[in-house]
Amino acid sequence: MELLVACVIGVMTAGGIYLLLRLRTFPVILGISLLTYAVNVFLFTSGRLVVGAPPVLRDGMDAYADPLPQALVLTAIVISFGMTAVVVMIGLGAFLGSDDDHVDDGPHDHDSTPVEDQP
């Protein structure tokens, strides 16, 4: 199971970073979403992977799942959800306002005419 989870985190991170490097708003936002999924799973595993164990004290149990990472993940999910909403709104505003969805500071910033899409 460790191998599977590690592979999932790795693939999501790799995909996220690839999309980040596209430098257009939409792929970058998708990339950040993928990265936050990856980090959420990563945080979850930081308390070790245990199956079927309760996170709170119970009588007659001697194996427990670490509850703290679950709380951390919850916080991280809420924050990243809100942040994604904010960045979608700002990105949409910027795109509608200037007809340009480049994320980087390029020569296209200073031209009023939109540049052709570079390969």
Next chain:
Amino acid sequence: MTHWLIAPIILPALLAPFIVLAARYHITIQRAFSLAGVVAQVVIAAALAWHVSDGTVLLYQLGDWAAPFGIVLVGDQLSTMMVLLTAVLSLFVLLYAIGSGCDNMGKHFHPLFQFQLMGILGAFLTGDLFNLFVFFEVLLIASYGLMIHSGGNARLQAGVQYVLFNLIGSTLFLFALGAIYAETGTLNMADLAQRVTQISPEETVGIRLAAVLLLLVFAIKAALVPLHFWLPSSYAEAPGPVAALFAIMTKIGAYAIIRVYTMVFPPELEATAGLHGQWLLPAALVSLAIGMVGVLAAKKLDRLVAFSVIGSMGMVMVSIALFTPESIAAALYYIIHSTLAGALLFLIADMVRNARGSVDLTAQAPMAGTVLVSGMFFMGAIAMAGLPPLSGFLGKLLVLDAGFASDQVAWIWAIVLISSLISILGFARAGSVVFWKAHSIEAPADAVPGTGPSILSSVAAGGLVTLLVAHTVFAGQVHGYTTRMAATLFAPDAYIATVVETPGKLSTPTKKEDH
């Protein structure tokens, strides 16, 4: 246990929703409450700083849960000094925003300003790495709103860049926290400091990875080259007062590096040895050089100031990277100076924008209020470039002096001195083009005269100038205080003992209850 330690966080947290809910259509009431809140903040911060100046460490356990199980706020000399600096800076910035009418150009300036303060002050006061992340997010969310305050396409585009870059930084921060928690099982800084030393030398891979990741995150906040790309556009495009408040935000990165890398990963810790000298110092020197070259190369006044902020952060980080008590004391002195000088220059760039209509470094007809604005620009430029007699010069001397003991002294001295020369050239060029050359240009007949700074704006910027002068005059006392502070930072036993050993709920095993 004093409850005052949480006041700097609670006060803006209550004030901001109150302003949104009760006073959203009344700018006068918003201004009054916001200003009253910030003044109260200054008083509280000054009282806290005075209270811990003898070396006591204040601890606030939320819900009386003992560390490391509960969340703690810790006020020591470093954090209260940063809180005081933030409070004083925000007072002048708020006065300027009110004076220039910037707060009335869009909605919700004051609530966002208060939330921003809450995040910044929380980040300084928290004793827990995960809460550092949470407060980073609080201040970032507020800063996104402030940065695009009053809108405009250029501002929105810069805003996208700023938000995305910081989102990536936050994700990296979470990876670092996950790695630290997996390795040590705690996120409380004091507890972490104890546990990191217990990791056996063969099993340090994870913790070393986490230490580097954490350093990267803080370097993003501190705009250290090559992670500085978010800063020039976002600071230049942000409204003037907001950019001035952001002058403290890069210092949060510096604060976090000082805090974590003196206490949790100190230089003598074998696992992370060499991190500062090998990686931080070269990056800091390159930041210094790139920032000051950017000052010379900038075509607009606001970008020039943004690059000077990168350069001055480079200077702070050079001093931090040396990691001796003397260099940390110098860095703390320089942090205060660089915050005030950076904020002053952003306010002046905003005054120029309001009066001339543009901040291009090209000669235009003289603007309203040239005498006052140019005088303050002169002071700000002297301070930022590090010329005598202002505090930039003293700070630079302290950094150079601290660098004398290092092996890299030739590099440090050469880059600091040459970059100072370049920044002097850059500021001199900007000042002479904007203020002097204007007198040889005739105003076009149909030109609409801009407005000079209002009295309140001038008072706010003048207040920052006064603080810079005071920082110079009382340099001996301030440096003495930062030296004592650096000594306690390098011997964090009092801090750790206060956090870990103060009793609270769960601090002693209680008798097992029957279910």
